[in-house]
Amino acid sequence: MHDSSKPSAMSRRAFLGRGSQGLGAVALGSLLRPDLLQGAGGVLGSLPLPQKAKRVIWLTMAGGPSQLELFDPKPKLAAMDGKPMPDSFTKGQQLAQLQGQKLVCKGPMFAFQKFGKCQMELSELLPNIGSVADEICLIRSMTTDAINHDPAHMFMNTGSQIAGRPSMGAWVTYGLGSDAEDLPGFVVLMSTGKGRSPQPIAARQWSSGFLPSKYQGVQLRSQGDPVLYLTNPNGIARDGQGADVAAINALNRQHERLVGDPEIATRIAQYEMAFQMQISVPHLMDISAEGPKTLEMYGCQPGDGSFASNCLLARRLAERGTRFIQLYHRDWDHHSLLREELPLRAAEVDRACAALITDLKQRGMFEDTLIVWSGEFGRTPMAQGNKGPIGRDHHNKAMSMWLAGAGIQRGVSYGATDDLGYAAMDKVTTVHDLHATMLHQLGIHHEAFSFKFQGLDARLSGVEGAKVIKDILA
Numbered sequence: 286m287h288d289s290s291k292p293s294a295m296s297r298r299a300f301l302g303r304g305s306q307g308l309g310a311v312a313l314g315s316l317l318r319p320d321l322l323q324g325a326g327g328v329l330g331s332l333p334l335p336q337k338a339k340r341v342i343w344l345t346m347a348g349g350p351s352q353l354e355l356f357d358p359k360p361k362l363a364a365m366d367g368k369p370m371p372d373s374f375t376k377g378q379q380l381a382q383l384q385g386q387k388l389v390c391k392g393p394m395f396a397f398q399k400f401g402k403c404q405m406e407l408s409e410l411l412p413n414i415g416s417v418a419d420e421i422c423l424i425r426s427m428t429t430d431a432i433n434h435d436p437a438h439m440f441m442n443t444g445s446q447i448a449g450r451p452s453m454g455a456w457v458t459y460g461l462g463s464d465a466e467d468l469p470g471f472v473v474l475m476s477t478g479k480g481r482s483p484q485p486i487a488a489r490q491w492s493s494g495f496l497p498s499k500y501q502g503v504q505l506r507s508q509g510d511p512v513l514y515l516t517n518p519n520g521i522a523r524d525g526q527g528a529d530v531a532a533i534n535a536l537n538r539q540h541e542r543l544v545g546d547p548e549i550a551t552r553i554a555q556y557e558m559a560f561q562m563q564i565s566v567p568h569l570m571d572i573s574a575e576g577p578k579t580l581e582m583y584g585c586q587p588g589d590g591s592f593a594s595n596c597l598l599a600r601r602l603a604e605r606g607t608r609f610i611q612l613y614h615r616d617w618d619h620h621s622l623l624r625e626e627l628p629l630r631a632a633e634v635d636r637a638c639a640a641l642i643t644d645l646k647q648r649g650m651f652e653d654t655l656i657v658w659s660g661e662f663g664r665t666p667m668a669q670g671n672k673g674p675i676g677r678d679h680h681n682k683a684m685s686m687w688l689a690g691a692g693i694q695r696g697v698s699y700g701a702t703d704d705l706g707y708a709a710m711d712k713v714t715t716v717h718d719l720h721a722t723m724l725h726q727l728g729i730h731h732e733a734f735s736f737k738f739q740g741l742d743a744r745l746s747g748v749e750g751a752k753v754i755k756d757i758l759a
Contacts (some may be wrong), residue, residue, distance in 0.1 A: 288666065298723075327462035328471035329729065336728030337692030338655035342599050342610045344638065346630075347438070348484055349618030349684075351664040351677050353706050354627055356685035357425050360395040361704040362666050366392035370667050375706045381432045381679035382620065383667060390667035390705065391675060392598025402697030417515030419696040420642055420651075421689040422757045429642060429662050429716050432679045434484050434547055434606045434618070439659035440492045441544045442718055444747050451494035451736075452525035453720065454609035456745045459493075459500045459736075460729055463533050469503040472602055475594040476507065478616030479631050486613050495738045502611065505566070507590040507598065535547035569605065572597050575629045583640040587693065593637035600644050603654060617660060620669050621676040651690045655726055657719075659686035666706045682708040686719075691726050717751035727751045 319594045353359060370388035377402025391610065397406045400415030405423060407415045414421070423563040431437035436446040443450035451459070454471035473491045477483050540546075545568045547658070572594060573587040585593035592614040610740030619626050621654055638658065663684030664677035689695075700712035721731040724745065731751065735742035742748075 286586075300724050327458065327460045329419050329460045329734070332728035333730045333733065334660055334725060334728045336726075336730075337653065338531070338690070338723075338726040339653040340603050340608055340610070341453075341655045341657065341723065341727070342641070343453070343612065344596075344656065344658045345441075345611060345613045346617045346634070346658070346660040347486055347613050347615045348434070348619070349437075349660045349662045349664060349679055350630070351619060351623060351627065352512070352683065352685035353393050353664060353666060353677070354623070355411060355506045355631070356423060356438045356687075356701060357683070357706055358406050359393060359702075359704065359706045362390060363384070363392035363739065364389040365705065370705070370707075374703070374705060375667075378682070379432065380665070383665065383669060383678045388667045390666060401696060403698075405696065406699055408631070410628055411635050412571075417639045417642045417689075420646075421456045421687045422693045422695065422697045422699060423685065423687045424714060424754075424757070425683075425685045427659075427663075427684045427686050427714050427716075427719070428709050429681045429684065432662060432681045434446055434661060434679075435487065436488070436678075437582055437681070438490050441661050441716055443494065444717055444745050448489050449492075449494055450492045450743070451496045451500070452492055453723070453745065454502050454611060455493040455496050455500040457609045457727060458732070459496050461727065462735060463608045465602075465608075466606065468566070468602065468605055468607055470607060471500065471502040471611075472607050473504040473597060473611050473613070474502065475613045476590060476592040476595050476633075478614065478633055480616045481622075481631055483615035484618050486615065491611065493669070495743070498737060505570070505598070507570075507595055523655070532690070557592065569601055570598065572601070578690050579655070582643065590636050591637075593640075596637040596641045599642075600641060600648075600650075603645075603650060604648070616717045619664070619676045620678065622674040623676040624686040625674065639696065645690065653691055654691070655691035655723065656689040657686070657723070658688075660684065680707075688757070692759050693726070694757050697756075697757060699757050712756070714754055715751065716756050717747045717749060721746040721751040722754045722757070726758075731757060 293486050312538040353362065370390050375388055396409045398403065398409055398415065400407050401418035403419050405415070408422075416619065429437060429440055431440045431446050439448060439450075440446045442452045456472040471491065475486065488504070491504070493499070493501035502666075505550050565709040571587070572585070575597065579597070583593045583597045585597060587589050592612065599612060602610050614630075616626075617630055642651065642656065645654050663680045663682075667678065669676045669678045683706055700714060701710060702708060702709045724731040724734060731744065731746040731753070735744045737743075
């Protein structure tokens with residue numbers, strides 16, 4: 286455990302100055318060279334566990350994809366289609382928008398097929414993910430604590446529904462550092478489905494929270510300027526920009542000697558990293574260099590801003606040493622029009638997810654890259670809207686997700702829900718269990734990885750008995 290209980294020396298002026306800083310001061314918080322971290326390997330130094338995963342690629346389907354149409358086939362629910370949901374399942378249970386309404390069962394709207402040698406049952410909407418079924422571990426018994434979007438994203442990202450806690454990527458880069466010399470250690474990419482108005486995603490989802498600001502995630506935009514204000518204005522040459530950076534950093538170093546504020550060292554490194562990124566980021570984002578076969582495999586075109594392009598960028602970031610890469614694909618919130626909209630969302634991600642696994646395997650990176658595919662919660666087996674364009678409500682008692690690579694068992698379906706898909710029943714897992722398992726594969730003992738905050742040892746995996754899901758580990 287890093288001893289964060291010993292505060293850094295800081296003058297009264299530094300304390301008051303830091304107290305007035307807003308989000309703008311940490312907007313490029315993780316743009317640090319590895320040699321400016323507390324050691325290139327992060328604060329943990331030598332790791333207590335074997336490191337199976339050197340990096341994480343987290344694929345977030347924002348809005349809550351319906352597991353009942355994608356991953357969790359329920360013949361009994363199909364037989365109950367249109368009939369009242371039994372009170373024994375829902376009595377006294379918290380619902381989102383269906384609370385107090387007449388509850389009617391809705392059978393799965395799409396057929397399931399068996400894929401791979403493992404005969405994993407997946408939706409007909411996911412043939413490409415089905416083609417790599419023998420490489421993934423499907424968890425059907427995941428649960429979460431939240432039933433509304435923003436708290437559910439907070440919980441999935443930070444282990445708490447309350448804003449202000451560090452995100453997964455911040456924890457991981459804090460512990461392990463980054464191998465990227467001219468790119469951030471924690472990068473976020475976002476895409477939007479070509480459908481209705483998607484739920485917003487707030488930058489606090491990749492915040493460093495109470496960890497030092499240099500571990501905050503950096504969003505790279507997949508269209509337009511990848512990072513706002515990174516490009517030099519007209520008339521400013523690179524030599525002149527370099528001189529400006531040197532002069533600003535000289536002033537910052539004088540200020541640091543005066544007030545002793547550790548955040549000034551972060552600011553200095555931010556300027557230097559941003560200067561390096563003026564060259565490294567355009568090269569990173571130019572996926573046309575990948576060649577037509579790779580672009581065809583992912584199903585993307587340069588500059589299209591799609592989830593597929595972001596998957597390819599994720600592989601390019603992983604090659605360049607970025608430790609934690611998180612993709613958000615929005616517009617999975619189907620309270621209505623589920624039959625009409627879900628095939629569109631599935632088609633936008635299916636091919637690229639399979640391509641990412643295939644590409645990493647071809648490059649020898651699959652064995653030490655942990656891939657996670659998840660929404661923020663599941664959907665109800667009860668219909669929302671009994672007439673017309675039917676959907677499903679938010680649901681926290683059952684959701685499905687999958688993992689691949691980095692010592693995760695292959696071709697495995699883990700856990701189960703009840704006959705109607707209302708609640709996880711067998712091998713029930715929690716978000717804190719998931720975080721503990723991720724840290725384990727990264728070589729980190731989750732119970733010993735903490736940061737002193739408000740007098741307590743705060744942990745990503747919480748203090749509520751989280752456990753590593755050992756049955757899914759190879």
